[in-house]
Amino acid sequence: MIPIEFIMLGFALFAAGVAGMATSRHLVIMMMSIEVALVSSTLVATAFFYFSADGAIVPLLFTIWSIAAVEAIMIIVFYRYMVRNEMSLDVGKLSELKD
Amino acid sequence: MLPTPLFLLVSVIELAAVAFIILFRDLLHSSLALAVLFFLNSVMFLLLAQPLLAVIQLFILIGGISTYMIIGVASSSFSKFRHGRPGLMLLLAAVLFAVMVYPLSGMSFSSIQPNAATSSSAGASIGHYIGIFYLLTFMLFAVALGSILLFKRIGENK
Numbered sequence: 275m276i277p278i279e280f281i282m283l284g285f286a287l288f289a290a291g292v293a294g295m296a297t298s299r300h301l302v303i304m305m306m307s308i309e310v311a312l313v314s315s316t317l318v319a320t321a322f323f324y325f326s327a328d329g330a331i332v333p334l335l336f337t338i339w340s341i342a343a344v345e346a347i348m349i350i351v352f353y354r355y356m357v358r359n360e361m362s363l364d365v366g367k368l369s370e371l372k373d
Numbered sequence: 374m375l376p377t378p379l380f381l382l383v384s385v386i387e388l389a390a391v392a393f394i395i396l397f398r399d400l401l402h403s404s405l406a407l408a409v410l411f412f413l414n415s416v417m418f419l420l421l422a423q424p425l426l427a428v429i430q431l432f433i434l435i436g437g438i439s440t441y442m443i444i445g446v447a448s449s450s451f452s453k454f455r456h457g458r459p460g461l462m463l464l465l466a467a468v469l470f471a472v473m474v475y476p477l478s479g480m481s482f483s484s485i486q487p488n489a490a491t492s493s494s495a496g497a498s499i500g501h502y503i504g505i506f507y508l509l510t511f512m513l514f515a516v517a518l519g520s521i522l523l524f525k526r527i528g529e530n531k
Contacts, residue, residue: 277421278477279384280380280417280421281477282474283384283387283388283417285470285473285474286470287387287391288469288473289465289466289467289469289470289473290388290391290392290462290466292465292466292469293461293462293463293466293469294391294394294395294457294462296462296465297458297461297462297465298395298457298462299457300457303394303400303457306394306395306404306407307394307395309407309438310391310394310407313410313411313414313434314414316414316430317414317417317418320418320421320426321421332426335426335430339429339430339433342433342434342438343437343438346438346441346442349442349445350441350442350445353400353445354445
């Protein structure tokens with residue numbers, strides 16, 4: 275039997291991550307919200323696949339964790355670069371740069 | 374299947390950690406809340422009877438990503454500005470959750486059996502040592518945080 279409460283929790287975490295990404299103006303917080311959505315997807319995938327599918331879930335989980343790791347590196351590189359160059363981390367102000 | 378009290382406790386703290394990630398103004402605090410989320414998600418894997426995946430997640434997410442992120446954020450000046458809209462975020466999260474849950478409302482999962490090929494037997498051999506892994510992770514994480522705070526205090530005194 276699929277543990278439905280784990281799937282519900284994964285959905286709630288994913289919704290909170292996407293909502294945080296959509297409503298926040300902070301560049302780093304937006305990327306952290308994507309991390310939340312990725313982590314919640316591992317929970318949902320494990321709850322679904324380990325109890326209902328025939329295929330192995332481990333390669334999928336490693337792919338998701340690799341993406342999360344690469345994204346963490348990107349966060350810190352962007353953050354350090356922008357702080358060093360005294361750029362604003364507000365994406366509202368960043369979007370004005372193109373004008 | 375009724376959720377256990379441990380599941381309810383962990384899930385409430387996990388959801389609170391997500392809210393704190395987005396609502397904190399200090400990036401270091403957000404990074405710490407993200408580390409708490411990773412840790413609790415690993416506990417969720419344990420509750421799903423997958424100790425091997427829980428330990429792997431602990432190593433990758435806490436040992437790698439969180440440590441790197443906290444050190445990266447702590448070694449720069451912190452940026453503080455009001456960046457979120459909590460009401461709009463809550464509304465959007467509720468709408469998204471309802472949209473995702475709605476297709477599951479008419480489905481029945483009672484006839485689905487655990488998958489024998491990928492069941493918890495793969496991680497059964499490390500099940501006895503899982504407490505040591507978690508204790509070690511907690512201790513190393515506390516040491517890392519203490520080091521950052523110590524260096525920060527030394528820098529302020531100079």
